[in-house]
Amino acid sequence: MIKVSNLTKRFVGRTAVDAISFNVEPGEIVGFLGPNGAGKTTTIRILTGYMPATSGSAMIAGHDIFKESLKAQQRIGYMPENVPLYDDMRVKEYLRFRALLKGMRGREAKNGIAEAIDLCGLSEMRSKMIGTLSKGYRQRVGLADALIHNPELLILDEPTNGLDPNQIRRVRKLIKQLGLSHTILISTHILSEVEMTCDRVIILDRGKIRAADTPKNLIKHLRTAGHISIEINAAADIAANAIKKIPRVKKVIKESTEQEWTRFTVRAESGTDVREDIVKLANENNWALREIHSHGASLEDVFVELTQSPPTD
Ligand SMILES: Nc1ncnc2c1ncn2[C@@H]1O[C@H](COP(=O)(O)OP(=O)(O)O)[C@@H](O)[C@H]1O
Numbered sequence: 001m002i003k004v005s006n007l008t009k010r011f012v013g014r015t016a017v018d019a020i021s022f023n024v025e026p027g028e029i030v031g032f033l034g035p036n037g038a039g040k041t042t043t044i045r046i047l048t049g050y051m052p053a054t055s056g057s058a059m060i061a062g063h064d065i066f067k068e069s070l071k072a073q074q075r076i077g078y079m080p081e082n083v084p085l086y087d088d089m090r091v092k093e094y095l096r097f098r099a100l101l102k103g104m105r106g107r108e109a110k111n112g113i114a115e116a117i118d119l120c121g122l123s124e125m126r127s128k129m130i131g132t133l134s135k136g137y138r139q140r141v142g143l144a145d146a147l148i149h150n151p152e153l154l155i156l157d158e159p160t161n162g163l164d165p166n167q168i169r170r171v172r173k174l175i176k177q178l179g180l181s182h183t184i185l186i187s188t189h190i191l192s193e194v195e196m197t198c199d200r201v202i203i204l205d206r207g208k209i210r211a212a213d214t215p216k217n218l219i220k221h222l223r224t225a226g227h228i229s230i231e232i233n234a235a236a237d238i239a240a241n242a243i244k245k246i247p248r249v250k251k252v253i254k255e256s257t258e259q260e261w262t263r264f265t266v267r268a269e270s271g272t273d274v275r276e277d278i279v280k281l282a283n284e285n286n287w288a289l290r291e292i293h294s295h296g297a298s299l300e301d302v303f304v305e306l307t308q309s310p311p312t313d
């Protein structure tokens with residue numbers, strides 16, 4: 001459904017997207033995951049025909065997006081990062097206006113709008129002014145807009161951004177439901193979003209793809225180590241430095257301090273267990289240890305390992 005090959009976008013002084021290649025197969029829900037500034041929106045704008053690439057190619061449902069951009073765009077339902085809506089239009093008026101802009105007329109437009117309203121759970125809101133809707137419902141109007149022309153592919157740029165937890169849950173559920181009948185590429189910087197909604201994840205960082213696989217395979221094949229949480233009664237800096245010196249410890253992150261207790265997350269090389277070394281170190285220094293807990297590798301560990309520059313301290 002999407003074939004991207006060596007796609008590059010350079011802005012003055014920076015390469016936002018650096019020779020990336022990936023495919024999305026029909027029926028998949030793929031998460032495009034990366035920290036802010038990774039290049040997600042830039043890639044999406046290129047795929048949806050809103051921005052030219054510097055080099056490389058991209059095909060949507062067999063159409064070259066640079067040579068046959070209209071044909072490619074017809075196959076895509078695009079929901080941009082900030083959905084531009086008109087506050088003083090009613091939901092149905094807005095969708096009618098959008099259908100017209102997409103070149104739809106008569107029965108085709110009517111059916112497209114009715115179906116989009118139904119799919120997005122907007123029936124009761126159809127006659128409301130957009131300006132009076134909650135942020136969650138505004139996102140749904142944006143989704144309905146993307147769906148009117150019945151595209152087989154949905155490209156959603158951070159669709160849950162700015163929503164409260166309840167709204168996020170509802171929009172995620174809606175996306176999962178849309179995934180039953182659509183191919184979806186969804187960008188996000190929120191890890192749990194991908195774990196909950198996506199079949200496959202593409203991890204992007206500083207314009208490059210760091211990994212692309214199912215969440216399960218990423219955890220298995222990258223052999224990423226889990227992490228250890230400890231809570232220790234010691235001067236934080238001294239303890240952190242001493243733990244860092246334990247062989248095979250890669251990183252010590254101070255999480256919080258509560259009176260003389262400090263919580264650390266310790267990351268070590270995969271396949272090692274440094275818990276005994278930590279206990280030994282605490283005993284030698286007479287530091288009380290009130291928690292030591294090992295966590296299995298999660299997608300978060302994979303993400304941290306792939307997208308953070310190596311520790312410099
Ligand atoms: N129009 C632009 N002009 C110059 N730099 C840009 C432009 N758009 C994005 N960038 C830069 O490209 C990089 C990637 O941005 P973006 O694709 O928006 O990342 P993301 O969506 O992953 O947060 C950032 O460093 C951003 O500042």
Ligand SMILES: [Mg+2]
Nearest residue numbers: 040041042081
């Ligand atoms: Mg973005």
